[in-house]
Amino acid sequence: MNNFKNLRGTVDLLPDQLIKWQNVEKIILEQLFRSSVKEIRTPILEMTDLFLRGIGEGTDVVSKEMYTFLDRGKRSCTLRPEGTASVARALIQNGLLTKPFQKLWYMGPMFRYERPQAGRQRQFHQLGVEFIGYESVRSDIEIITLAWDILEKLGIKELNLEINTLGDHVDRSNFQKAFLKWLEVNKNSLDQDSQRRIDKNPLRILDTKNIKTKKILEDSPRLFDFLSEKSLDRYLTIKEKLKLLKIPFIENFNLVRGLDYYTHTAFEITSGLLGSQATVCGGGRYDNLINQMGGAEIPAIGFAIGLERLILLSGNELEKSRETDIYIVNKGSNAETLAMQLSRKLRNYNLITELDLSGSSFSKQLKKANKLKSRCIIVIGDIEALKNEFVIRLFINVNSKNQEETISFGDDIKLDNWLKKNLLSTVLP
RNA sequence: GCGGGCGUCGCCAAGUGGUUAAGGCAGCGGCUUGUGGCGCCGCUAUUCGGGGGUUCGAAUCCCCUCGCUCGCCCCA
Numbered sequence: 001m002n003n004f005k006n007l008r009g010t011v012d013l014l015p016d017q018l019i020k021w022q023n024v025e026k027i028i029l030e031q032l033f034r035s036s037v038k039e040i041r042t043p044i045l046e047m048t049d050l051f052l053r054g055i056g057e058g059t060d061v062v063s064k065e066m067y068t069f070l071d072r073g074k075r076s077c078t079l080r081p082e083g084t085a086s087v088a089r090a091l092i093q094n095g096l097l098t099k100p101f102q103k104l105w106y107m108g109p110m111f112r113y114e115r116p117q118a119g120r121q122r123q124f125h126q127l128g129v130e131f132i133g134y135e136s137v138r139s140d141i142e143i144i145t146l147a148w149d150i151l152e153k154l155g156i157k158e159l160n161l162e163i164n165t166l167g168d169h170v171d172r173s174n175f176q177k178a179f180l181k182w183l184e185v186n187k188n189s190l191d192q193d194s195q196r197r198i199d200k201n202p203l204r205i206l207d208t209k210n211i212k213t214k215k216i217l218e219d220s221p222r223l224f225d226f227l228s229e230k231s232l233d234r235y236l237t238i239k240e241k242l243k244l245l246k247i248p249f250i251e252n253f254n255l256v257r258g259l260d261y262y263t264h265t266a267f268e269i270t271s272g273l274l275g276s277q278a279t280v281c282g283g284g285r286y287d288n289l290i291n292q293m294g295g296a297e298i299p300a301i302g303f304a305i306g307l308e309r310l311i312l313l314s315g316n317e318l319e320k321s322r323e324t325d326i327y328i329v330n331k332g333s334n335a336e337t338l339a340m341q342l343s344r345k346l347r348n349y350n351l352i353t354e355l356d357l358s359g360s361s362f363s364k365q366l367k368k369a370n371k372l373k374s375r376c377i378i379v380i381g382d383i384e385a386l387k388n389e390f391v392i393r394l395f396i397n398v399n400s401k402n403q404e405e406t407i408s409f410g411d412d413i414k415l416d417n418w419l420k421k422n423l424l425s426t427v428l429p
Numbered sequence: 430g431c432g433g434g435c436g437u438c439g440c441c442a443a444g445u446g447g448u449u450a451a452g453g454c455a456g457c458g459g460c461u462u463g464u465g466g467c468g469c470c471g472c473u474a475u476u477c478g479g480g481g482g483u484u485c486g487a488a489u490c491c492c493c494u495c496g497c498u499c500g501c502c503c504c505a
Contacts, residue, residue: 005496008496008497059503060502060503060504061503061504064430064502064503065503065504081504082504082505110505112503112504112505114502114503114504115430115431115500115501115502116497116498117498117499117500117501118498118499118500119504119505120503120504120505121505124505125505126505127505193502204503207503257504259504275499275500276499276500276501277503277504277505279504279505280505281505282504282505304505305505306504306505307505308505309505310505329463329464331463332463361461361462361463361464362462362463362464363461363462363463363464363465365464365465366463366464366465367464367465367466368465369465370465370466371465377464377465379463379464381463381464382463383463393464395465397465397466398465398466
C-alpha cells in the first residue's frame with residue numbers, strides 16, 4: 001500500500017454525507033439569520049501567542065493539544081483550536097469594538113491534537129456564536145436560548161442543558177484561595193490526576209470523573225458560597241428566566257469548562273446518545289478576555305457547537321436530497337449540441353437537470369436516468385435533431401410513455417406549459 | 430501519553446497450516462448497437478495492511494511495524 005492516506009484524525013466528507021451537512025448548515029444559518037447574528041471569518045492560522053494568552057497556558061487545550069509549528073520566517077504558528085480568541089483579536093485589531101453591541105457567528109474547522117475516538121477528531125468543525133459587548137442577564141438567556149433553539153430546530157431529542165456560575169474574577173480568586181487551602185490538607189486523598197492539577201488548574205479538579213475524589217470533594221468549599229451578591233443575583237435570575245421560557249436545565253456546580261477565560265455563566269448541552277464524548281455545545285461568559293487581550297473592558301458571552309457531534313445526533317430525514325428532475329438523453333453530434341443548449345435553458349428554472357455526457361447507447365442512458373430516479377427525461381437523437389425537436393416524458397414509472405410530448409426547439413411556450421403542469425407544481429422550494 | 434479490540438476487492442464478509450482465496454452488494458460488459466423495471470450470462474483480489482521469521486507449504490503460527498477503532502485523560 002503505497003497510496004497516500006489522510007492524516008490521522010482527519011476525515012474526508014464524501015458527497016453522500018455532505019447532503020446531511022448541507023441540510024444541517026442550512027437550518028443553522030437560517031436560525032442565525034432570523035436571530036440577527038452576523039457572520040465573521042477569521043484565519044484558521046494564528047500566532048501561537050494568541051491562544052497562549054487567550055485560552056490560558058494551564059489548559060489542556062494549550063498545553064498538549066495544539067497544532068503548532070514554525071513557519072519559514074521562524075514564527076510560531078498554530079492551527080486554531082477554537083474560535084473565540086481569534087474573534088476577539090479580529091475585533092480589537094479592526095477597531096470594531098467601538099460598536100457597542102455585536103452578535104457574531106462563525107463556522108469552520110478547528111484543530112486539536114488528540115487521540116481520535118467516537119465523536120472526536122483532530123480536525124473537526126464548530127459553529128461558534130459570540131455576543132460581544134453584552135453585559136445584561138438577558139444576553140445570557142438569549143444566547144442559551146439560541147443554542148437550544150438551533151438544536152431543537154434540527155429535531156435533536158434527549159438533550160440536557162447544564163448550567164453553573166463561576167462568579168466574577170474576585171469571587172473566583174476568593175474561592176480559589178479557600179479551595180487551595182482545603183486541597184493542601186486533603187491532597188493525599190485525591191487521585192493522581194487531581195493532585196497534578198492543584199498547581200496547574202485547580203478549578204478543574206471540581207470536574208473530576210474519579211468517583212473517590214468526587215466523594216471527597218463533597219466536603220470541600222463550594223464556589224457557590226463565595227459568590228458576591230451581584231453574581232448570585234445574576235445566576236438566580238438566569239434560572240428563573242429559563243424556567244419562564246420553559247427551557248429545561250439542571251444545575252451542575254462542578255461544571256467548570258476547560259478554558260480559562262470563562263466568568264459567571266457556564267453551560268453545556270449534552271446528549272446521552274453520543275457515548276463518552278457527550279458534549280454537543282459548550283459556552284459561557286467571558287467578561288475579561290477582551291481586556292486581557294489588549295482591548296477595552298468589554299463583556300461578552302458565547303458558545304460553540306460541535307458539528308460532527310451535531311450530525312451524529314441529527315435525524316436521517318436530513319440525509320435525503322432532491323433527486324434529479326430532468327435527465328437529458330442525447331446521442332449524435334447535432335443532438336448533443338441541441339441538448340447542451342436545452343440544458344442551459346432548463347437550468348434557469350428551479351430544476352435539477354442532468355445532461356448525459358457519456359455518449360453511450362440510449363439504453364445505457366435511460367438506465368442511468370432510472371437509477372437516478374429522475375422525474376422526467378428528455379430524449380434527443382439524430383431523428384429528433386433532424387426535425388429540430390425533442391421528446392419530453394414523465395419518468396415516474398415504466399408505463400408513463402403515454403405522458404410524453406414532442407416539442408420543437410424554440411417553442412418555449414409549450415415547454416413552459418409542460419414543465420408547469422408536470423414538474424414545477426411539485427418542486428421543493 | 431496510557432489501556433482494550435480489529436485489519437481478506439469500493440462496501441459487507443467466508444476461510445483459522447495444504448497448491449483455484451467462497452458468497453452478497455456496488456461497478457462494468459452482454460442478452461436488448463434508438464429507449465427504463467425484472468431476469469439471465471459474463472468480467473472484477475497472482476493476493477489477504479506492510480516487513481521479517483517458522484514450515485516442504487501461511488490469509489491462517491511467531492516477532493516487529495503501520496493503520497483503524499473503542500475507552501481513559503480532556504473537550505466540540
